[in-house]
Amino acid sequence: MSPIKDLALVYEAPNEAGIFSGGEIVTGSVSFTLTKDTKVKSFKVKVKGEARVHWTDNTGDKRRSHNAHRKYFKDKEYLIAENPKDTELSKGVHSYKFKLKIPEGDWPSAFSGFHGKIIYTLEAWISRSWRMPAYVQKELKFVTKYFPVPDQIMCPQTGSVSKEMSKGDVQMSATVDRRSCSPGETLSITAHISNMSSKNVAPKVSIQERIHYHAITSSKHSDLSVSKVVGNTIKPNSVENVSCQLKVPEKAYTVHNCEIISVQYYVKVYLDISFTIDPAVTFPLVIVPAGVASHTVGPHPAGAVGAPSYSDFPTPAAPTLPAATGPYGYPTLDPMQHGAMISGYNNAYPQSVASYGFSSAVYPPSVVQPQAPYAPPLFQHEQQPPSYISMFQPPSSNKSDEH
Template identity: 25%
Template sequence: MVLGKVKTLAVCFDYLNDNNVPVYSGGDSVSGRVIIEVAGEVRVKTLNITARGVAKVRWTESRNAGANTAYTQNYTEEVEYLNHSDTLIGEERDEDSPEEALTVLNTGLHEFAFSFLLPQMPLATSFEGKHGSVRYWVRAELYRPWLLPVRVKKEFTVFEHIDINTPLLLAPQAGTKDKTLCCWFCASGPISLSAKIERKGYTPGESLQIFAEVENCSSRVVVPKAALCQTQTYFAKGKARQLQQQVAALRGDTLSQGKSQSWDGKLLHIPPVSPSILDCPLIRVEYSLMVYVDIPGGLNLSLSLPLVIGTIPLHAFTSRTSSISSYCCTVSWPERPEAPPSYSDLAVTEEQRRGCLERCEGSEVNQEGQGTLQAYITEFRFQPPPLYSEVDPNPEPSSGGQETRPLTLSLRTTLTCSEQTGNYTYR
């Protein structure tokens, strides 16, 4: 009997993003298929899948302990986020299974579905760095009697979502620094730098709006610049290893002595970079905007503004509110509000009132049986107010069958007016 041959063993995921990459986050369901292509008859003992997620850090440090002696120390740490196993064909056994327990695959393609849930916990975002990585993968292993196993591994991406629509990440970032250059006994004027950005949180593909002021009072020619920096920090055995690199940069105009320069929203594009990793105990990825003044022959004057690169972009309403808040912060309000006008400026004097009555005396009302406006005003001024009474038109009957009498309230006041002052008095 001629044994068949396994031509292809592959792992395919069901849900892919626009770039044809499987992307998930904590609590999501990961599903897919193991595809086997065989030629002839292939007897299979078991087909297993294993899903793993591991954060791993490793670096080496060497020190010279003498003329001919070198001391080398390895720093290695590992944290496991995911460990799931499942058997798609057969059962796990230590010995070879009997003939009747084997599964026979005929010539052609065969698919076996799998599915599992990621843990409901914050997972570290997939990352590849110089001294460490965070990786997630699914491994398929095909076991046959008396033959070596066939293995295949397929990685998938996990994002721990960071929503930048939070008050902490929407807060503006700003700073100011200055520096005085000196050479032996000759001191030049200071170089001042101030910078501001609208918020702390951004997503890849956005552009940073940089507002900066640079004033050069020194005797040197300087150049203002800005850079988006990524800082990777690795932890192992109580020690840390740090690596910093630029991922984007821009340059301003050259400033000679006594000149200044303003950046009114100068744009710095954020390229596709890994989101910030802030919760992993082994690997930490942070970002900052470095606005600095390049000083030839001296140390640069730099200002660092912290950033967080997230995965959930800015909402439209939040963007509008943030822009309004940023605009309001730039408006210069008066230190003290103006006092309201006094009552004496608004009060009507007796002469003004009499003049108004004289102008209205000749005017007539177009309705029949009506007098002049002066007559109405005079009648209103000297008549007392009407009586006030309140009667319940629909009284509710009491539970005992007794009739209730309406409640009548009577209030009478007398309104008198002083001819000299024109003031009204109630009694």
């Protein structure tokens, strides 16, 4: 039985949110109790960042595993240096302070998914000759300082789509009020819908999370709805203006700077029509933690007009926008006129059209929503993501020097 008891690791949070970034110092202490005098080979504390992906494919009787691993940094401090002769510690309570630095760098934000993790940990190891080491670990909240945030954050994005049907057609133009936001903030979405078909249509808006996992020989992806609202049904041969507010999930962050895991978000505005492929307009969305906007780098998301759509419809012509311009030279949009729709509809919204809101039904992150044909195939989570221990096994005592 090990004489090392109550091994505890405590660190000081750098801010109220407890979030670390590159270049910051991690300070704290490690304490433990010895039930008897004990010889220790070494005692060290380290902070490290790494990413790992893993999944298994089954093809007939064959089973193939896919793996990838990236190490970002490691800093360690010896509280008891390793010597040829072990250090003997007396029975009782022991406490040691430490100070480690996270190197400056464009490290990706922490992330946990079903097939992989980007994780930052603080660890303490007590090694003894011919014995298993005593080990304790704490996971750190880490967010990068660098995001590909567009300059025109508050400028709207506008797009349109048309769907021809056997009896009449359906047209929609939609606008999202910004290109970038922070977790917990609210997006405003408006849409003008012309339903000249014989079917009912239901407007829906969702924030989609698209995750890509990359291994050496393969890749895997998923497309999940992390927030959603549903509008009132629009009857056949009618025109409506609809609007809604959609809250961004509290723990959502864009991950753009990891080679083996990427996390992207987009707003999807679509019409639910029975027995047909749903017409949709999508808008890229960069989700940035509050307070890091001054450290942004990288390319801008797609332009505001005619944002890319992952539907099966051809890219519509750019909407006709009012001539007036606002900040950054972006056209000023009248709240009742977001631009023309294709198929010849280019009039302002009728003044007699009533405005319909969306219901506040919010879908949990685990619900996988319908996917447009050109988007990556859906992946339904059937179980909880694997634990840290199952993906990042601590090394055995005979390899502790490598860590």
